[in-house]
Amino acid sequence: MTTVSEPFQGTSSxxxxxxxxxxxxxxxAIRVQGVSKAFGRGExxxxxxxxxxxxxxxxxxxxxxGASGCGKSTLLNLLAGLDTPTRGDVAVEGRTALMFQExxxxxWLTVAQNVSLALKLRKVPKRQRPAMVDELLDTVHLADFAxxxxxxxxxxxxxxxxxxxxxxxxxxTLLMDEPFGALDAMTRDLLHDELERLWVERGFTxxxxxxxxREAVRLADRVEVLSSRPGRVAAGFDVPFDRPRRIEDPxxxxxxxxxxxxLREEVRRHATDH
Amino acid sequence: MPPITEADEHQLDQELSGLDALxxxxxxxxxxxxRIWAATWPKLLAVAIALLLWQLVVWSGxxxxxxLPPPGPxxxxxxxxxxxxxxxRGIGLTxxxxxxxxxxxxxxxxxxxxxVARSRVLRSGVGSMITGLMTMPSIAWFPLAIxxxxxxxxxxxxxxxxxxxxAIANGLIAGIDNVPPILVRAxxxxxxxGTNLWRHVILPAAMPTFATGLKQGWAFxxxxxxxxxxxxxxxxxxxxxxxLSNARDLREMELLIAIMIVILVIGILADxxxxxxxxxxxxxxxxxxxxxxx
Ligand SMILES: Nc1ncnc2c1ncn2[C@@H]1O[C@H](COP(=O)(O)OP(=O)(O)OP(=O)(O)O)[C@@H](O)[C@H]1O
Ligand SMILES: [Mg+2]
Numbered sequence: 001m002t003t004v005s006e007p008f009q010g011t012s013s014x015x016x017x018x019x020x021x022x023x024x025x026x027x028x029a030i031r032v033q034g035v036s037k038a039f040g041r042g043e044x045x046x047x048x049x050x051x052x053x054x055x056x057x058x059x060x061x062x063x064x065x066g067a068s069g070c071g072k073s074t075l076l077n078l079l080a081g082l083d084t085p086t087r088g089d090v091a092v093e094g095r096t097a098l099m100f101q102e103x104x105x106x107x108w109l110t111v112a113q114n115v116s117l118a119l120k121l122r123k124v125p126k127r128q129r130p131a132m133v134d135e136l137l138d139t140v141h142l143a144d145f146a147x148x149x150x151x152x153x154x155x156x157x158x159x160x161x162x163x164x165x166x167x168x169x170x171x172x173t174l175l176m177d178e179p180f181g182a183l184d185a186m187t188r189d190l191l192h193d194e195l196e197r198l199w200v201e202r203g204f205t206x207x208x209x210x211x212x213x214r215e216a217v218r219l220a221d222r223v224e225v226l227s228s229r230p231g232r233v234a235a236g237f238d239v240p241f242d243r244p245r246r247i248e249d250p251x252x253x254x255x256x257x258x259x260x261x262x263l264r265e266e267v268r269r270h271a272t273d274h
Numbered sequence: 275m276p277p278i279t280e281a282d283e284h285q286l287d288q289e290l291s292g293l294d295a296l297x298x299x300x301x302x303x304x305x306x307x308x309r310i311w312a313a314t315w316p317k318l319l320a321v322a323i324a325l326l327l328w329q330l331v332v333w334s335g336x337x338x339x340x341x342l343p344p345p346g347p348x349x350x351x352x353x354x355x356x357x358x359x360x361x362x363r364g365i366g367l368t369x370x371x372x373x374x375x376x377x378x379x380x381x382x383x384x385x386x387x388x389x390v391a392r393s394r395v396l397r398s399g400v401g402s403m404i405t406g407l408m409t410m411p412s413i414a415w416f417p418l419a420i421x422x423x424x425x426x427x428x429x430x431x432x433x434x435x436x437x438x439x440x441a442i443a444n445g446l447i448a449g450i451d452n453v454p455p456i457l458v459r460a461x462x463x464x465x466x467x468g469t470n471l472w473r474h475v476i477l478p479a480a481m482p483t484f485a486t487g488l489k490q491g492w493a494f495x496x497x498x499x500x501x502x503x504x505x506x507x508x509x510x511x512x513x514x515x516x517x518l519s520n521a522r523d524l525r526e527m528e529l530l531i532a533i534m535i536v537i538l539v540i541g542i543l544a545d546x547x548x549x550x551x552x553x554x555x556x557x558x559x560x561x562x563x564x565x566x567x568x
Contacts, residue, residue, distance in 0.1 A: 082459050097463065104460040108478045109559045117474060121465040151561025169464065 030056040030173060031209055037074050037086035048074040051088065052232050054224060056221060058093070061199060061206045063216035066226030067267045072209045073101055078174045079207070095122075098176065099165075101177040103158035105150040111148040111161050112137065115167025118168035121235075136164040139194055156183045159255065163191065167198060173205045189247060192218055194243060213263065214256040218247040223259055227266045235262050290509035319412045352530035352535060360512065361536060367502065367541070368514040371427070375434030383442025383491060390443065391450040401447060404440045412437040416505050427511075430502035437466060437498035438491040445487010449480030475563045485556040489549035496541055 032054040039046045056062045064072055079091050080098035105114050112133050117131045137143045140160035150158055158184045166174060168250045180188045191230040196219060197208055210216050216223045217239055227234040237259055241251045300555020325345050331337075332344040355361035390396045390404070412433050416513035419429040455477050512520075514537055521530035557563045 079461075080463055082462060100456065100460065102432075102456060104456045106457060106460070106475070108481065118464050121474070149559065149561055150541065165464075196399070225311075 004079060015259070021044060024132055028092075029060075029093045029205055030054070030059040030062075030092040031089070032075070033084045033089045033091075033243070035068060035075075035078065035090055037071070037078060038086045039081070049085075050232055054205055054233055055112070056205055059203050059205055060222070061098075061208065061239060063208045063220035063223045064225060064226060065210060065213055065216050067228045067263070070226045070228040071145065073177055073224065074209070076177050076209060078133075079173075079175055082247045087261070092173050095169065096173045097164055097166045097169035097171035098175040099177060099182070100177050103150070103155075103162040105158055105165070107150050110147050110149055111153070114150070114161055114166050114258075115168050118165045119261070120169060122169060136168050137161075139167065139198070140164045140191070159183060160187075163195075168201070169177045171204060173207070175207050175209075177209045178211065179208075188215070193244070195219065200243075213259050214247055214252060215256075217256045217259065218245050224260060224261050225266060229267070233261075234266050318413060321400055322356070323456075340527060343531065347528045348531045348535070349487065351526075352532035354527060355532055359540055361492035361514075361533065364512055364514040364517045364533070365536065365540065367511055368499065371430065371513065372495060372499050372504075372544075373436070375431050375499060376438055376492060379435045379491060380488075383439040383487075384446060386439065387443035387446030387450075392446045397447075404444050404447070407436065407440040408444060408494075410436075412494065413501045413505070413552075414501065416525050420506065423439050426508055427489065429506050431497065433502050434495050434498045438495035440553060441491040441494050442487050445484045445490065446480060448487070449483030452483060453479040481556045482553075482560055485549075485553040489545065489553055492544060493541075496544070499536060 012115055030050060034053055035049055035050045036047065036051055037049040039048060052075065054064075054069075054075075060267075063073070066072055074083070076098055078085050079092050080096050082098070090169065104173075105111075106117070109117065112130075115133045115136050116129050119132055124132065130216075133146070134143065137146055140163050142157060142160055144163065145153060145157065152162065153161065159179060163179055166176070166179075180191055183191065192215070195206075208216070208219060214222070220239055221235045222239060224233050225235040225237070237255065239255060241255075242251070302436070328345055332339065332342055333406050352361070386400070386404070390400050415436055416429065416431045419432045423429045423432055457475055458471070461471050467476050484561050500515050503513045504519050507519060514533055518530060518533045518537075520529075521533060554563065
């Protein structure tokens, strides 16, 4: 893996954070400190995030769960530099890839071209691209659909192309916004394995948003529970289980149950607030 | 991680392609010839009905035959005109002007469109002026054009460009304005900035609306051109417009209607064979048309 390390995108100092998780070479870290984000001004402003702090160690895998509308996508947008926080600092080390909640593929390009564009934009020489595209499409099991256009695919397949495109960026930090939401359970399980394999192989830092608590426990080192509007970190759970895990492991189910209870509390608290 | 063997991978692939096969229903494919026939016969029927109505009006005796000739003699005049080459010469001349004027309008329209779309200051001022220009009937430009440029081909080209360029520019600007923000964000996340963002994301995403602008620009150009050829008769250039005007002066009603038919047919062909095709191609690439329909 070749990585070009770039300076920090945020304003915090780039002092090294402890590396956890395997494969730390060239990996990045995420730091969010007292970040607030409001949309609009004055009376009608929506406070999506309120003084949220969060840290993902270099090479770590953190999952973010929280009720719908609690600001998860907003946070990822801030981390990807697509938006600026109203208050506080975000810092992401190295190059960042963001996989949106929707596939956001370019409709005028074929599946292969969509993936290839990601390679082109990070200046991979033209000759090397086709082989890399093939490999990436193989990873998401879409090699046979290379020449189709996004509108010819099912929602789940589009999502997989987006995953391939995100992997193509070969970023130090991978932000994923409910990447497997549109998939059937079987495909999702297979892609969990793939994601875990790539994470072990490449050692990137991953922040993974999901509604599925089991999925969070299956994949992450740590699961953060966000409270609802305004979003804050309500609780964090370390996941101590050995890898590889399976989503149906009793350990996974057990911890997922515990986290779900906590998440429900948050949702209920939010519901009675209003 | 358990080592994933190649056999496992293969099995995964098979399972997944099984699932994918379920997800993708096969597209129904109509027979080629029957599809063309299905597309053609309603048009043929419409033409037949129009001819019949025309003949009925003539038979009704509403106008004298020298005012409104029946279809038969008109098509004979058309045939003669095509045979002796005068109509072909007219078509050649008018089409050359059309291509020349439209190309000029394309260059200017794209340049202005890009400038306006990229600059916020220009947007508010020039943007609304462009829409204003589009509402201006092109014929209203001729007096000015003739005074400025003389009663020659330049005056005609001036009006053609003024007719078509705003529509083309407007298509480009609207296309750029309506690029889905999520695609721009996706481009930025992939590392496309500045020129790269324009080249790889914004301009391609603007294509469907731009294609509509191209088509609209053609309609404006064609109308302005014929209006111009009727108003500005350039000596020694028997364009379609000049021939039309000439036929009226000589009261050759058969020829007059024959030339009108030629003008109509050229307009329809250009629209469906060139601009409609571009538009359909772009829309199809974007998945904006139902693959099974039309
Ligand atoms: N561009 C915007 N303008 C105004 N309000 C916004 C904007 N984007 C998000 N919001 C608001 O911010 C809040 C958080 O939105 P966000 O999309 O981050 O939620 P989320 O946690 O990702 O939800 P979900 O799980 O449903 O995807 C919501 O109340 C939403 O209405
Ligand atoms: Mg979201």
